[in-house]
Amino acid sequence: MISPKDSVILWSYDASPFTQKALGMFAIKRLPFRWVETPMMPPKDDLLALTGGYRGTPVLQIGAEVFIDSQLIARELERIQPSPTLFPLGGGLELALVRWSDAFFRSALKIVLSIGLAEWPESFREDRQYLFPDIDFASVGVDAAHSRSQFRAHAALLAAQLDDGRDFLGGVAPGLADVQAYPFIWMARGAFADVAAELLSGFPSLAAWEQRMQALWTVERQQIAAASALEEARAARPVTPESIDQADAQGLQAGRLVDILPDDTRRGVVRGRLHVVAADRVVIRPSADLSYGQLVHFPRLGYRVTPVA
Numbered sequence: 053m054i055s056p057k058d059s060v061i062l063w064s065y066d067a068s069p070f071t072q073k074a075l076g077m078f079a080i081k082r083l084p085f086r087w088v089e090t091p092m093m094p095p096k097d098d099l100l101a102l103t104g105g106y107r108g109t110p111v112l113q114i115g116a117e118v119f120i121d122s123q124l125i126a127r128e129l130e131r132i133q134p135s136p137t138l139f140p141l142g143g144g145l146e147l148a149l150v151r152w153s154d155a156f157f158r159s160a161l162k163i164v165l166s167i168g169l170a171e172w173p174e175s176f177r178e179d180r181q182y183l184f185p186d187i188d189f190a191s192v193g194v195d196a197a198h199s200r201s202q203f204r205a206h207a208a209l210l211a212a213q214l215d216d217g218r219d220f221l222g223g224v225a226p227g228l229a230d231v232q233a234y235p236f237i238w239m240a241r242g243a244f245a246d247v248a249a250e251l252l253s254g255f256p257s258l259a260a261w262e263q264r265m266q267a268l269w270t271v272e273r274q275q276i277a278a279a280s281a282l283e284e285a286r287a288a289r290p291v292t293p294e295s296i297d298q299a300d301a302q303g304l305q306a307g308r309l310v311d312i313l314p315d316d317t318r319r320g321v322v323r324g325r326l327h328v329v330a331a332d333r334v335v336i337r338p339s340a341d342l343s344y345g346q347l348v349h350f351p352r353l354g355y356r357v358t359p360v361a
């Protein structure tokens with residue numbers, strides 16, 4: 053029998069800092085994996101067939117189970133290989149940092165937009181404006197100084213944590229807290245190197261941590277075709293048992309038809325019937341035409357579940 057470890061497949065593209073989070077998790081766990089490279093923008097038919105309609109990156113596949121968002125990828129990798137842990141601080145705190153991490157990302161994204169938007173191909177610009185409806189690409193340059201101040205303020209928090217001489221944010225070992233932070237320093241160095249050098253100056257403990265994180269970020273992966281990953285999903289059977297939290301805040305019940313979508317960017321809507329309802333996740337069986345009985349797991353944090361009338 054193939055073990056869950058051997059069957060892990062990451063669907064992603066490397067330019068995304070959120071993909072980098074997933075890569076960092078695999079690196080900390082020294083866990084080899086298989087990888088399907090997805091396009092950066094639609095069409096993404098293979099990924100949509102897998103997820104039932106979610107176009108984002110990263111997504112993890114284990115047989116006929118699909119895990120949306122870096123939050124659930126962290127939990128799943130921890131489940132299949134507990135050591136070395138991603139959660140040296142206990143788990144909840146490191147997972148809660150996802151919202152802080154998103155704010156750090158947005159400060160970096162706005163700097164990218166204020167500097168490089170004019171160079172982007174029009175189709176990519178239009179796609180990204182669609183993805184981020186709350187950011188007005190046309191006026192983001194006007195607010196550039198503020199965005200830079202926000203990015204530097206986030207970096208200063210990291211330095212404050214590291215100034216006591218610890219190697220990683222949680223102490224002696226790297227963990228999910230580091231993974232929530234490093235990709236945006238990486239993004240800044242790659243996308244706006246000169247400005248990043250200024251905004252990250254004066255933080256020696258942060259610079260030393262950055263070197264350690266860079267050294268850590270190596271992964272062992274084998275690229276496979278989307279078609280063979282989908283074939284594997286079709287051939288497998290999902291294993292997660294049905295379960296419903298009787299204290300669910302929305303009173304959701306098994307079998308209910310719902311739409312699920314991220315509450316920050318337009319990464320797609322997935323319609324399906326509820327299979328698991330818990331405080332921290334929901335699992336559905338997508339009802340899209342192309343579905344083949346897979347189970348798709350979504351975090352509750354940052355995702356809106358709407359019953360379909």
Ligand SMILES: N[C@@H](CCC(=O)N[C@@H](CS)C(=O)NCC(=O)O)C(=O)O
Pocket residue numbers: 068069070092093094107108109110120121122123183317319354
């Ligand atoms: N909260 C999600 C955020 C993922 C996310 O926003 N990914 C971006 C890439 S930077 C995305 O999917 N963009 C749309 C696309 O790639 O099609 C996570 O942590 O996985």
